[in-house]
Amino acid sequence: MDDNNSGDSSASISDKPQKWKTSREQYGIWEVLATPEGHHKRYQRFFQDLPESLPSLYKLLRDIFSVSPKLVVFFLLYQLWAGCQEAAKLHLSGQVLRMIEQCLREGVPDYGALCYLLVLRLVVTALASIGYRSMDLLDRLQYQVASHFQLRIMKASTDDSSVEYQNASNRLGDVVVKPVHSVFSANKTPYLPTLLALLGELPTVYCAMLALLSPKSISFASITILQQSSSLLARHVSSVFSSIERVKRNLQSIHEMYQLDAHGSDDELTDPLATENTQVGIGRGMQFELRNVSFAYPGSQATRHALRNINLSINSGQFVVIVGSNGSGKSTLIKLLLRLYSPSKGSDKPESQNTSGEILIDNKPASSYSESSLRQSTAALSQENIVYRGFSLGENIGLGFSPLISDEQAIDLAAEKAGATEVLKRMKDGANTILDPLVEYHHFNVTKQSDDHPLRKILEEWRRPVEVSGGEKQRIVAGRTFMKFNSGKVKFLAVDEPTSALDAEGEEFLLHNLLKEREGKTVVFVTHKFGNLTKQADLIVCMKEGAMVESGTHAELMKKCGEYSKLYNIQARAFRDDPTPAAASEGS
Numbered sequence: 001m002d003d004n005n006s007g008d009s010s011a012s013i014s015d016k017p018q019k020w021k022t023s024r025e026q027y028g029i030w031e032v033l034a035t036p037e038g039h040h041k042r043y044q045r046f047f048q049d050l051p052e053s054l055p056s057l058y059k060l061l062r063d064i065f066s067v068s069p070k071l072v073v074f075f076l077l078y079q080l081w082a083g084c085q086e087a088a089k090l091h092l093s094g095q096v097l098r099m100i101e102q103c104l105r106e107g108v109p110d111y112g113a114l115c116y117l118l119v120l121r122l123v124v125t126a127l128a129s130i131g132y133r134s135m136d137l138l139d140r141l142q143y144q145v146a147s148h149f150q151l152r153i154m155k156a157s158t159d160d161s162s163v164e165y166q167n168a169s170n171r172l173g174d175v176v177v178k179p180v181h182s183v184f185s186a187n188k189t190p191y192l193p194t195l196l197a198l199l200g201e202l203p204t205v206y207c208a209m210l211a212l213l214s215p216k217s218i219s220f221a222s223i224t225i226l227q228q229s230s231s232l233l234a235r236h237v238s239s240v241f242s243s244i245e246r247v248k249r250n251l252q253s254i255h256e257m258y259q260l261d262a263h264g265s266d267d268e269l270t271d272p273l274a275t276e277n278t279q280v281g282i283g284r285g286m287q288f289e290l291r292n293v294s295f296a297y298p299g300s301q302a303t304r305h306a307l308r309n310i311n312l313s314i315n316s317g318q319f320v321v322i323v324g325s326n327g328s329g330k331s332t333l334i335k336l337l338l339r340l341y342s343p344s345k346g347s348d349k350p351e352s353q354n355t356s357g358e359i360l361i362d363n364k365p366a367s368s369y370s371e372s373s374l375r376q377s378t379a380a381l382s383q384e385n386i387v388y389r390g391f392s393l394g395e396n397i398g399l400g401f402s403p404l405i406s407d408e409q410a411i412d413l414a415a416e417k418a419g420a421t422e423v424l425k426r427m428k429d430g431a432n433t434i435l436d437p438l439v440e441y442h443h444f445n446v447t448k449q450s451d452d453h454p455l456r457k458i459l460e461e462w463r464r465p466v467e468v469s470g471g472e473k474q475r476i477v478a479g480r481t482f483m484k485f486n487s488g489k490v491k492f493l494a495v496d497e498p499t500s501a502l503d504a505e506g507e508e509f510l511l512h513n514l515l516k517e518r519e520g521k522t523v524v525f526v527t528h529k530f531g532n533l534t535k536q537a538d539l540i541v542c543m544k545e546g547a548m549v550e551s552g553t554h555a556e557l558m559k560k561c562g563e564y565s566k567l568y569n570i571q572a573r574a575f576r577d578d579p580t581p582a583a584a585s586e587g588s
């Protein structure tokens with residue numbers, strides 16, 4: 001969003017004299033534009049538009065009725081009842097009080113009439129509570145009406161997809177527009193709210209009984225005080241109940257939050273990474289040792305492990321390349337090194353029976369490091385290109401190291417290393433471009449206004465999509481990784497095939513620049529593309545079906561003529577004049 005005028009609470013937006021006065025205000029990250037209008041003007045406009053809108057309103061009501069006549073009739077009856085119930089309750093209360101007054105004055109109680117009125121009052125209260133619960137049916141009506149109109153819009157604007165929509169909608173069944181757990185628990189306890197509403201009537205029943213049985217022991221003042229204090233009490237009790245309910249719902253999250261907090265602060269004291277940072281500073285990459293690591297994804301239905309019996313040592317500062325066919329476990333291995341998963345994590349869960357082994361980082365168990373310090377010490381670049389909504393492209397890069405999120409120079413440098421400079425230059429607003437700004441309009445139908453309305457013009461401009469290609473997104477995300485290096489704390493760089501959408505030149509540029517950042521870091525790349533990368537690697541790990549089948553340098557593995565050399569030759573063959581397997585098998 002353009003915030004050039006932030007803080008200017010009533011700057012005029014257009015140069016031309018307009019009949020609209022537009023104000024611009026900043027609320028946090030939101031920039032709010034408005035053309036304030038007096039109430040009388042709004043009503044005037046409403047009444048002017050009314051005759052034109054009446055036929056459409058009539059059609060709408062007819063359509064809603066056609067969707068579900070039964071529910072509509074129920075809705076109307078409910079509205080009628082909702083309007084009457086409070087009046088009925090008030091009327092009956094008055095009758096009961098009059099009857100009690102008569103008892104006190106004349107001392108001759110009319111048992112039958114008083115009991116009749118009390119029962120009637122209780123029935124009305126119960127009906128009011130049941131009626132309120134029937135709002136679920138109205139939710140259902142709302143859902144049916146919404147689907148009906150969505151289908152109509154689809155039919156009018158597009159093609160056959162409306163048939164698919166209708167089928168999908170039919171499959172959804174009679175759902176209500178509410179979280180399913182609230183529907184479930186509401187159905188489980190249908191009588192509780194009614195019972196609570198009836199309990200609220202107890203003071204009235206008590207007064208009536210007292211007036212009948214012992215008229216001398218009560219007075220009007222005591223009845224009034226009892227009624228007032230009991231309604232106050234009922235309100236407080238119900239608010240206590242709802243607070244308990246809220247606490248109950250959030251108890252687990254509160255508990256988890258404090259556990260996280262406690263875990264974080266304990267770890268900070270004992271975290272080997274934190275101590276090393278302060279004692280010897282950075283200067284060497286992380287060292288990894290995997291001992292007999294087997295791993296299955298929690299809850300996975302796969303019949304074989306994602307990783308099987310991996311024994312691997314990665315020395316500090318090494319450049320390692322992991323290769324292997326699809327599904328061989330390369331990304332999983334990286335995720336374990338990044339401790340996004342852990343072979344022993346969640347050992348109390350049944351699925352962890354499928355995971356075993358140990359990962360050591362700098363000769364200490366990976367679990368002895370806090371997750372937060374590991375996150376600080378690692379930088380990961382993967383195939384996922386997430387550009388966060390609501391942030392500018394520059395901020396998306398800056399998020400890699402948030403203390404410098406407003407530092408244009410640092411962002412420009414990171415963008416340059418990732419090959420994203422041209423992407424930013426291409427945009428009208430450069431690094432300030434927001435790909436998909438969050439735009440809301442409220443209260444006032446901007447799109448219905450005349451073409452020269454200032455808000456309409458701005459809305460159209462904001463909604464105009466800014467397109468970037470997949471490769472350009474990859475460059476922005478790579479910029480975020482380069483930004484993270486500014487922290488000076490990164491000791492491990494994990495790169496998982498981040499160049500799938502990049503052109504050959506962009507790929508080479510990015511990989512070259514990433515390798516230039518090797519100093520003081522252990523670097524692990526996952527790749528399908530052999531060649532320069534594997535030839536430069538200190539160690540190549542070759543994976544097949546979850547197992548590590550080979551490891552060594554390019555020259556060592558080519559001599560072995562095993563899995564690595566087979567995969568390498570398949571790629572090399574494509575670049576040879578004589579692409580026959582025989583020619584290819586001659587080696588590197």
Ligand SMILES: Nc1ncnc2c1ncn2[C@@H]1O[C@H](COP(=O)(O)OP(=O)(O)OP(=O)(O)O)[C@@H](O)[C@H]1O
Binds near residue numbers: 305326
């Ligand atoms: N989140 C997950 N949940 C369950 N199983 C998974 C998950 N991610 C991967 N797997 C499974 O684990 C195995 C190894 O997957 P992994 O992504 O590590 O392979 P890969 O070698 O990186 O493959 P590719 O070259 O296609 O990226 C595969 O069988 C895959 O289906």
